[in-house]
Amino acid sequence: MSKVLVIGAGGVGSVAVHKMAMNPDIFSHITLASRRLISCEKVAESVKKLVGVDIDVAQVDADNVEETIALIQKVQPKLVVNLALPYQDLAIMDACLATKTDYLDTANYEPRDTAKFEYSWQWAYQERFKEAGIMALLGSGFDPGVTSVFASYIKKHLLDTIDTLDILDCNGGDHGQHFATNFNPEINIREVTAPSRHWLNGEWVEGPALSHKQVFDFDQVGEKNMYLMYHEELESLATHYPEIKRIRFWMTFGDAYLKHLEVLQNVGMTRIDPVIYNGQEIIPLQFLKAVLPEPSSLGSTTKGKTNIGDIATGQKDGQEKTVYIYQVCDHEDAYAETGNQAVSYTTGVPAMIGAAMMLTGAWKGEGVFNIEQFDPDPFMDMLNKHGLPWQVKELDAPLAF
Known part of the structure; x- marks a missing residue:
């Protein structure tokens, strides 16, 4: 203890x-x-x-x-x-x-x-x-966090080698607001408006933010538009799994969210450089954060589910294979248990599990580590036991570009 x-x-x-x-x-x-x-x-x-x-x-x-x-x-x-x-x-x-x-x-x-x-x-x-x-x-959250542990689990149990890896983050929840973010608005908007980047054959490929999308049918959520983005686990996975030729991150956004975001960008409300207002220096994005709903207040009104996972292609016993490992979390179930919606739940539970890995000695070392550098099995076992059960499917084909 x-x-x-x-x-x-x-x-x-x-x-x-x-x-x-x-x-x-x-x-x-x-x-x-x-x-x-x-x-x-x-x-x-x-x-x-x-x-x-x-x-x-x-x-x-x-x-x-x-x-x-x-x-x-x-x-x-x-x-x-x-x-x-x-x-x-x-x-x-x-x-x-x-x-x-x-x-x-x-x-x-x-x-x-x-x-x-x-x-x-x-x-x-x-x-x-x-x-x-x-x-x-x-990075002991969900993405980064669980998605990286999924990758190490795939490498340990499902594929001998990984050639491509796609991380898919879908929030199918509806909080009833015209515009609100499910986690810290400042961090969320900075991420979404950044240029897209993905790893391809040993180098980064950049593009405009939200410029590439495709439709994906998410289990228990349905078809959603998902957009190519940059996310931090791409950097650590590219470092620790150099054999992977292509690593990408996708996140779903509704049309209403993107329209509001476009307007806010156009009028300068997503800027992070200071402006002078009434003789005082303010940062527009921080002011926007102050007027948007607090993410922790959305739990009681949010309905629907999240679906986050990894699709990997590679070789198993000399044969090409595509596997999909993912987790579905219900916003209302998360709120009933902890008083918070599923976006907070899917990050907070892995934080607890990572802490448990360290405190029990299941994971140990001296220095700075990313989550995919450790044995995935005890972490994956705790996901199943503590509210984030996962499942694996074999797919007929890899995710297209």
Whole structure:
């Protein structure tokens, strides 16, 4: 049994803490910290009501390394689970280095002033974490996270070699709003408006954002338009599985969402450079975030399902084969269990499972690791047991371009 410190009290943090509280044999003591103490207190009340477990709460500015160090020293956790904003990854990693505490996150670092996310900044901590004798597990969400574990499971059990890999992310949920994002609006819009990139024969191929789409029939959701995008697990998978010739990421969007996004872009509301308004400097995208619905508030109204998975082609026993491994999650079921919709649930549960892998010693090492570098089997087993059951199908043909 181990103490854990969770930083970040949004929807993902809420789900992770609820699921940790359901596993007291692994998580003996949970402290939830955030910039806003009231957010932590609301989650603590929900955990007490739904699970019957008391957790501690604390206030922390995760941008302030010294403040985070002080909290870690007070709580004395075996692991810090970073479910705050990606901008804060490096500051929290610095605090973990200073206190020699293991670290886990769900999304890679990106600077506030540039819409660019990549692993280089965090991979640069490899030697320092190794010298400190501690471990960092990067990207233990769903995508990145489960989709990367799916890839390692495919490589271990389903294909001898992987030639192509497509990651498909479908949210078939409807929250009843004209325009809202299912996770942090600022991060979501930065991702969606970035140029598309995919890995092909050892190099990156770039294109305009949302310029390539195809229709796919998702199990339990139906036919949806999905768009070629860049996502961070492409970088780590291309690094750790160099034999894969092509790696792509697809995400579904409805026409209404894209129309609203186009208008917001056209009028400058998605800009991340500061503008002067009434003598004050504001960032339009951050202001837009403030007026959009808080993602954690959408749980009670969201209906439908998510379907996220991997399609891989390759060789098995000398024969060409295409396999599809995926997970379907119901928004209403997720809300009933944790008070959060499925987008938060599908990220928060893998964060709990990754933490469990580290705390139980199922995954261990010294340095900085991506999730696909470990044995997928114990993680996959916990997915089935803790609310994210997966399934495998063999397909007649690979995904077309």
